[in-house]
Amino acid sequence: MGELTHLSLFSGIGGLDLAAERAGFRTVGQCEWADYPTKVLEKHWPDVPRWRDIRTLTGDDFYERTGMRTVDVVSGGFPCQPFSVAGKRRGKEDDRFLWPEMLRVVKELRPAWVVGENVAGIISVAIDQVLSDLESIGYACQAFVIPACAVDAPHRRDRVCIVAYRDGAGFGTRCNNRERGQIPHDKERNYPKSEPERSGRIGRACTVGPDVGHANSGGQHRDDRRRKQTELAHGCWWPVEPDVGRVANGVPHRVDRLKCLGNAVVPAQFYPIFQAIADVEVQNET
Numbered sequence: 001m002g003e004l005t006h007l008s009l010f011s012g013i014g015g016l017d018l019a020a021e022r023a024g025f026r027t028v029g030q031c032e033w034a035d036y037p038t039k040v041l042e043k044h045w046p047d048v049p050r051w052r053d054i055r056t057l058t059g060d061d062f063y064e065r066t067g068m069r070t071v072d073v074v075s076g077g078f079p080c081q082p083f084s085v086a087g088k089r090r091g092k093e094d095d096r097f098l099w100p101e102m103l104r105v106v107k108e109l110r111p112a113w114v115v116g117e118n119v120a121g122i123i124s125v126a127i128d129q130v131l132s133d134l135e136s137i138g139y140a141c142q143a144f145v146i147p148a149c150a151v152d153a154p155h156r157r158d159r160v161c162i163v164a165y166r167d168g169a170g171f172g173t174r175c176n177n178r179e180r181g182q183i184p185h186d187k188e189r190n191y192p193k194s195e196p197e198r199s200g201r202i203g204r205a206c207t208v209g210p211d212v213g214h215a216n217s218g219g220q221h222r223d224d225r226r227r228k229q230t231e232l233a234h235g236c237w238w239p240v241e242p243d244v245g246r247v248a249n250g251v252p253h254r255v256d257r258l259k260c261l262g263n264a265v266v267p268a269q270f271y272p273i274f275q276a277i278a279d280v281e282v283q284n285e286t
Contacts, residue, residue, distance in 0.1 A: 009076030015265030059108035
C-alpha cells in the first residue's frame, strides 16, 4: 500500500508531527509562522515543504510544492489564545482566531481525516462552532479531552482533540485523486491487522479518558501501543536536547525554548489518535 500522508498546520515544534510519524504517517508539509519553532522544524524535517503564513497555503500552491492534491490527514493546533483561561477568552472576536483559515485549508484539500488540537478552554467558547463547521462541509466529528498524565507525562495538561472523518470518503480509497499517481514510499508500513471496534456515526460529545483512539481490542496490539506511548512520553524516541533546566541562565534562546515547551503538544497524547486512524485505513485496504 502507499504511504499514509500528513499535513501539519500551526506546527509549533512538531509535537503532532512526531505523534503522526510514530503511527506511520509521512509529514509532507508544515505551516508555522514563529521564527524559533521554524528553526526546530527545519532541523528535524529539512526536506519538508514549509509555509510561514497559513493564509498563503492554498490547494493550488500545495500541489505546486508537493505534487499532491490531498493528504490522508490534516492536523493543526490552531492558536489557543482566544480560548485560554490565561487570556481574555474573546473567542472568534480575537484577531488570533485562525480556525477559519484551517477550515479553509480542509475545504480546499478535502483530506479523509482532520485532527485538531486546542486547550480545554475551547469547550465553553468555540467547540460547537468548530464541530458545526466541520459537519457543514461533510465531516462526522467528535471531540475528546486527553490529559497528558493519562500517557504517563508528569503533568496534567488537558488538551482537546477534535477528530473528523469525511462522510462518503469510502474506507480504503485514500488519496486516489493525486494527479501524479501513488506517492513513492521507501518502505511498507506493517501494521497489526486486528479488527477495529466500530461505534457507528461519530457523535459530538466530549469524552475524557486515556484510551480514546484505541481502535483495536487485541491484547498484543494494545501492549505495543502502550509501549510506544511510554517511549514518546519519556523522550525515548526523539532524545531531549539540550538537557536544560527550566530555570537555567546563560542558555542561548532560553526564553524561546521555554515558550516552545509551554505551547508544545505532548506527542504521546495524540499518538493513539493517529494510530487508530492508521489502523482503520490499513484494515480497510486489506
